[in-house]
Amino acid sequence: MTNGAGVAERAAELRRQIDYHNHRYHVLDEPEISDAEFDILMRDLGALEAEHPELVRPESPTQRVGAAPLDAFDSIQHKVPLLSLGNAFDAVELKAWHTRAARILDESSFAMVCELKIDGLAVAVTYEEGSLKTGATRGDGLKGEDVTQNLRTIKSLPLVVSTDSGLGRFEVRGEVYMPRSGFDRMNLERADQGLPLFANPRNAAAGALRQLDPRVTATRPLDIFIYALGWAEGTTPDSHAEALRVLKEIGFRTNPHNRLCKNIDEVEDYFRSWLESRESLDYGADGVVVKINPFEMHQRLGEVGREPRWAVAYKFPATQVVTRLLDIGINVGRTGSLNPFAILEPVDVGGVRVKMATLHNEDDIRRKDIRVGDWVTVERAGEVIPQVVGPVVSRRTGQEKPFSMPEICPVCGTQVVRPEDEAMHYCVNATCPAQFYELLKHFVGRGMMDIDGMGESLTLALIDAGLVNDVADIYSLTADQLTGLERMGEKSADNIMRGIEASRGRPLDRLVFALGVRHVGFETARLIAQAFPNIDAIRDASAERLTAIPGIGPKIADSIVVYFQEPKNREVIEKLKKAGVDPHHEVQEEVAAGPLTGLSFVLTGGLDTMTREETTARIVALGGSVSSSVSKKTSFVVVGTEPGSKLQKALALGTRQLNEAEMLKLLEEGPPPAPAEPERKGNG
DNA sequence: CTGCCTCGAGTTCG
DNA sequence: CTCGAGGCAG
Numbered sequence: 005m006t007n008g009a010g011v012a013e014r015a016a017e018l019r020r021q022i023d024y025h026n027h028r029y030h031v032l033d034e035p036e037i038s039d040a041e042f043d044i045l046m047r048d049l050g051a052l053e054a055e056h057p058e059l060v061r062p063e064s065p066t067q068r069v070g071a072a073p074l075d076a077f078d079s080i081q082h083k084v085p086l087l088s089l090g091n092a093f094d095a096v097e098l099k100a101w102h103t104r105a106a107r108i109l110d111e112s113s114f115a116m117v118c119e120l121k122i123d124g125l126a127v128a129v130t131y132e133e134g135s136l137k138t139g140a141t142r143g144d145g146l147k148g149e150d151v152t153q154n155l156r157t158i159k160s161l162p163l164v165v166s167t168d169s170g171l172g173r174f175e176v177r178g179e180v181y182m183p184r185s186g187f188d189r190m191n192l193e194r195a196d197q198g199l200p201l202f203a204n205p206r207n208a209a210a211g212a213l214r215q216l217d218p219r220v221t222a223t224r225p226l227d228i229f230i231y232a233l234g235w236a237e238g239t240t241p242d243s244h245a246e247a248l249r250v251l252k253e254i255g256f257r258t259n260p261h262n263r264l265c266k267n268i269d270e271v272e273d274y275f276r277s278w279l280e281s282r283e284s285l286d287y288g289a290d291g292v293v294v295k296i297n298p299f300e301m302h303q304r305l306g307e308v309g310r311e312p313r314w315a316v317a318y319k320f321p322a323t324q325v326v327t328r329l330l331d332i333g334i335n336v337g338r339t340g341s342l343n344p345f346a347i348l349e350p351v352d353v354g355g356v357r358v359k360m361a362t363l364h365n366e367d368d369i370r371r372k373d374i375r376v377g378d379w380v381t382v383e384r385a386g387e388v389i390p391q392v393v394g395p396v397v398s399r400r401t402g403q404e405k406p407f408s409m410p411e412i413c414p415v416c417g418t419q420v421v422r423p424e425d426e427a428m429h430y431c432v433n434a435t436c437p438a439q440f441y442e443l444l445k446h447f448v449g450r451g452m453m454d455i456d457g458m459g460e461s462l463t464l465a466l467i468d469a470g471l472v473n474d475v476a477d478i479y480s481l482t483a484d485q486l487t488g489l490e491r492m493g494e495k496s497a498d499n500i501m502r503g504i505e506a507s508r509g510r511p512l513d514r515l516v517f518a519l520g521v522r523h524v525g526f527e528t529a530r531l532i533a534q535a536f537p538n539i540d541a542i543r544d545a546s547a548e549r550l551t552a553i554p555g556i557g558p559k560i561a562d563s564i565v566v567y568f569q570e571p572k573n574r575e576v577i578e579k580l581k582k583a584g585v586d587p588h589h590e591v592q593e594e595v596a597a598g599p600l601t602g603l604s605f606v607l608t609g610g611l612d613t614m615t616r617e618e619t620t621a622r623i624v625a626l627g628g629s630v631s632s633s634v635s636k637k638t639s640f641v642v643v644g645t646e647p648g649s650k651l652q653k654a655l656a657l658g659t660r661q662l663n664e665a666e667m668l669k670l671l672e673e674g675p676p677p678a679p680a681e682p683e684r685k686g687n688g
Numbered sequence: 689c690t691g692c693c694t695c696g697a698g699t700t701c702g
Numbered sequence: 703c704t705c706g707a708g709g710c711a712g
Contacts, residue, residue: 523708
């Protein structure tokens with residue numbers, strides 16, 4: 005075999021065969037030859053290419069793991085943004101989505117494609133002349149990270165595809181995931197080797213895709229389903245179902261359970277059947293994506309914010325999992341409240357390994373009749389915080405122990421009290437170390453004194469070292485004292501000193517909030533700070549003077565007066581003043597009127613161009629108000645990405661909605677003409 | 689006194 | 703995000 009042309013032909017033939025069998029095995033799951041036979045083909049090609057390096061092509065199956073490790077990922081701008089999806093949590097919301105689309109389209113019926121919403125990571129992969137060019141993560145939807153090298157290691161993702169379809173350059177979108185079986189196998193191996201285990205398949209897939217060395221990625225059992233054509237040149241399909249058919253035909257792995265539905269009832273059927281049988285899949289699916297089929301309708305429907313009106317994610321209800329309640333622990337909060345929490349046998353709930361969950365208070369535990377040793381149902385409500393729903397009574401053995409609140413504080417041993425008509429138990433020892441630790445964290449936290457570089461571990465270290473015994477001690481710290489602590493270099497110490505320095509200038513409302521007076525949160529602190537020129541004036545204020553402030557009643561006033569009567573607290577205030585923490589300002593009689601005066605806003609979900617704080621500040625500056633829950637009085641809900649339950653309430657109440665663009669416009673140009681509104685009464 | 693509207697406090701995992 | 707509780711109008 006020394007004839008050059010003969011060798012090239014042989015190599016091409018081997019590649020063709022390998023690509024064919026690879027496709028049969030990894031994409032179609034219908035192998036024709038044994039693994040051993042396949043290995044022989046691969047070895048032959050490898051040997052041939054080793055002898056004739058000039059024959060090696062990037063799209064050769066031997067080159068899946070070709071490139072050297074990277075230092076960092078490049079950023080890739082998506083030609084067409086990857087949109088996010090609106091959610092529907094029940095049949096009513098799905099129907100609402102469908103009705104809206106039908107109204108805008110002015111058509112009563114249209115076909116929809118249903119696909120399982122796979123729990124993985126979205127990627128965009130481009131092809132030119134049939135060869136894989138680039139692959140990128142979704143990122144923020146506009147630009148992502150260049151993970152081409154890593155995507156090439158996924159065997160079901162073709163390096164070359166047929167060009168017969170008439171497509172020119174194009175981009176496909178897919179979901180990279182780790183099969184459950186592969187995940188389990190990998191973790192077993194890692195356990196054998198004493199390596200740390202991955203928490204769940206999704207995190208494992210994310211970690212694998214973000215490896216700088218593609219050789220590491222290649223050892224991880226990743227797979228991919230292609231679910232859409234992002235953009236394309238040449239002869240393009242005219243519907244989503246047709247796009248999926250073409251993609252499958254030219255070699256991509258599409259999900260076998262995709263289905264074209266004629267109407268919303270068929271969508272419901274599809275959803276319900278997978279709700280029951282999704283556990284049988286070798287991958288996690290958290291819902292069904294419903295897309296209107298004709299592309300021409302996508303054009304007509306367009307998108308709101310970054311969510312297309314022509315697609316929706318119909319989510320499966322929160323997963324419930326049963327696990328063992330090992331014990332009930334107690335945290336002591338900043339206010340001295342004793343907060344019970346469940347210590348659980350670790351369990352996966354919707355892809356996250358949960359080992360703790362709050363139990364709120366003693367009454368709640370009693371009401372649910374939760375006992376230590378019980379098997380309990382755990383769910384993740386609102387996608388985030390796990391909750392113990394209740395015990396599985398049928399699995400009781402009789403060994404379970406009912407819970408009762410400890411009678412003494414688990415940290416300082418002081419007698420615990422439960423004020424009449426209150427749900428919480430409190431440790432009333434003002435000098436309880438647990439309380440002080442929480443107070444210090446609160447004091448230095450964001451929104452309060454906001455000291456850069458002071459996190460949980462440093463506050464704890466400072467207390468342990470005896471350097472900080474009250475919050476004012478922060479201001480007498482020296483750089484030398486900081487460098488004396490473990491794992492603290494001169495540079496970090498310097499940063500922290502600068503952070504402390506900067507915090508001396510925080511305005512009065514933040515200082516009042518930072519002190520951690522019971523019932524005084526950010527809003528109340530602002531009300532108080534507005535009414536007084538400095539901290540001394542607040543310290544000397546009577547309960548009567550305080551209750552005269554709208555929004556402050558007897559309970560809050562009393563709490564403030566009691567706080568400033570306490571000699572220890574007075575001493576801390578004096579120390580703070582001496583250290584230069586003593587904000588003064590003009591007392592504002594009234595909030596300046598602006599274009600948004602009289603309007604109230606509620607924010608839900610994240611905004612892209614501003615933080616929540618910035619948005620709030622701008623609304624307030626124009627005379628508007630921002631509150632945390634929707635009510636009949638709310639003028640607008642500002643709907644960002646991934647809105648929460650507040651949107652549901654707003655829909656129920658018929659509150660007017662704003663997207664980010666509309667909010668920005670309103671901040672710049674003032675409110676649109678208001679619909680007929682009941683007249684407001686003057687305030688005396 | 690009652691019902692509504694707000695605000696405060698605590699919260700999980702990575 | 704959710705729950706509990708304070709403030710206030712009716």
